[in-house]
Amino acid sequence: MQEGKKWFSNPKKAALALACAGVALVTLGACVVVYAMGRQKPDSAIGGQRAQNFAFADAGVDPVEAREVEVSYGRFQEGFVYEVEFTAGDTEYEYKIDAEDGSVVRRESKTVKSAGSSAPPLIPLTMEEARRTALADAGVPEDQAVFTEEEKDWEGGLPVFAFKFRAGDTEYEYGINGHTGEVYSKGVVTYVGQTPADSAPPAGTEPAQSSQPPAATSQPTSQPTAAPQPTQPGSQGRIGLDAAKRAALADAGVDGTQARFTKAELDDEDGVLVYELEFRTGTHEYEYEIHATTGEVYARSAEALSAPGGGQGGGAGKNGGIGAEAARQTALRHAGCAADEVVFTETELDCEDGRAVYKIEFYKDRTQYEYEIDAATGEVLQHEWERD
Numbered sequence: 101m102q103e104g105k106k107w108f109s110n111p112k113k114a115a116l117a118l119a120c121a122g123v124a125l126v127t128l129g130a131c132v133v134v135y136a137m138g139r140q141k142p143d144s145a146i147g148g149q150r151a152q153n154f155a156f157a158d159a160g161v162d163p164v165e166a167r168e169v170e171v172s173y174g175r176f177q178e179g180f181v182y183e184v185e186f187t188a189g190d191t192e193y194e195y196k197i198d199a200e201d202g203s204v205v206r207r208e209s210k211t212v213k214s215a216g217s218s219a220p221p222l223i224p225l226t227m228e229e230a231r232r233t234a235l236a237d238a239g240v241p242e243d244q245a246v247f248t249e250e251e252k253d254w255e256g257g258l259p260v261f262a263f264k265f266r267a268g269d270t271e272y273e274y275g276i277n278g279h280t281g282e283v284y285s286k287g288v289v290t291y292v293g294q295t296p297a298d299s300a301p302p303a304g305t306e307p308a309q310s311s312q313p314p315a316a317t318s319q320p321t322s323q324p325t326a327a328p329q330p331t332q333p334g335s336q337g338r339i340g341l342d343a344a345k346r347a348a349l350a351d352a353g354v355d356g357t358q359a360r361f362t363k364a365e366l367d368d369e370d371g372v373l374v375y376e377l378e379f380r381t382g383t384h385e386y387e388y389e390i391h392a393t394t395g396e397v398y399a400r401s402a403e404a405l406s407a408p409g410g411g412q413g414g415g416a417g418k419n420g421g422i423g424a425e426a427a428r429q430t431a432l433r434h435a436g437c438a439a440d441e442v443v444f445t446e447t448e449l450d451c452e453d454g455r456a457v458y459k460i461e462f463y464k465d466r467t468q469y470e471y472e473i474d475a476a477t478g479e480v481l482q483h484e485w486e487r488d
Contacts, residue, residue: 165189191210193209233283237286248365249263374398387400422476
């Protein structure tokens with residue numbers, strides 16, 4: 101109270117206090133007016149109901165079948181839009197409708213299907229087969245798709261092939277069931293009147309062919325094979341995922357029909373944009389980094405799998421090893437499963453604390469089994485199972 105009296109102790113201070121209060125009130129009033137104008141709908145706004153109908157029509161959805169419908173109004177980029185969200189069947193839709201003319205500014209849809217109860221095929225799906233399934237479902241020809249990611253992943257114990265690719269003004273994200281070959285999940289984003297960065301496939305460049313495979317080693321090269329200049333994400337002139345795969349296969353001296361890719365994605369490696377690739381053959385496992393602009397090998401590693409039993413062999417292994425087939429049979433007996441009831445997803449010879457072991461992984465119905473079998477004695481060293 102005493103502090104307040106000081107401001108009015110003489111006419112000069114009182115005038116100054118009143119002036120400050122006036123400025124504060126004017127500023128506050130201006131802010132309120134600006135906020136109100138920003139939230140005010142233009143007189144030409146079509147209204148939430150019409151925006152909702154425009155979204156239904158674009159999606160080809162009967163309004164009777166739409167559920168969980170939500171409509172809101174707001175600013176988007178330089179104009180006003182109605183945001184319309186709804187679900188129909190097993191698909192979720194999100195629309196941005198121009199508030200004045202009802203045109204679609206942006207659309208997004210996402211579909212998620214359950215794994216289903218159908219029995220998985222005896223032979224697990226390959227990366228290429230899953231890729232074709234995604235393209236066919238999207239209705240995109242392979243020569244028009246620009247892939248930015250390919251990877252085998254796990255969703256709740258289920259093997260899923262994950263893909264991201266672009267075509268024109270649309271971005272796609274797919275998950276393909278590794279057992280049934282069905283679409284497990286998908287997301288589609290369309291930029292109306294816009295084009296995602298680098299949507300047009302760049303001109304491909306053919307890497308230099310190499311007739312000799314690299315020496316098998318378990319460590320990546322300490323220095324890149326070339327010294328390419330750093331490339332910032334989003335720059336033009338990338339070689340594309342397919343060209344990167346060809347470059348890696350050529351450098352490894354591996355026929356593409358004999359390789360099984362388990363990872364392929366675009367990544368930033370210390371300021372250099374590279375394609376990270378992982379693939380396997382019957383005898384080796386390879387990891388490559390291919391420069392995304394020049395197509396040159398930036399880093400590589402190759403690990404030999406040819407130990408007792410050849411890694412994938414069916415008979416007894418060398419040096420007294422039991423072999424991969426015997427290791428699989430041991431795991432099946434321990435789990436109480438028959439060979440025709442399961443789908444094997446991994447049989448790999450590895451080293452654990454200086455001991456050679458077979459890592460066995462398989463599925464029966466909705467249960468995942470993982471085993472470690474001593475490669476020399478056939479003893480079950482470790483096992484676990486998980487129901488999806």
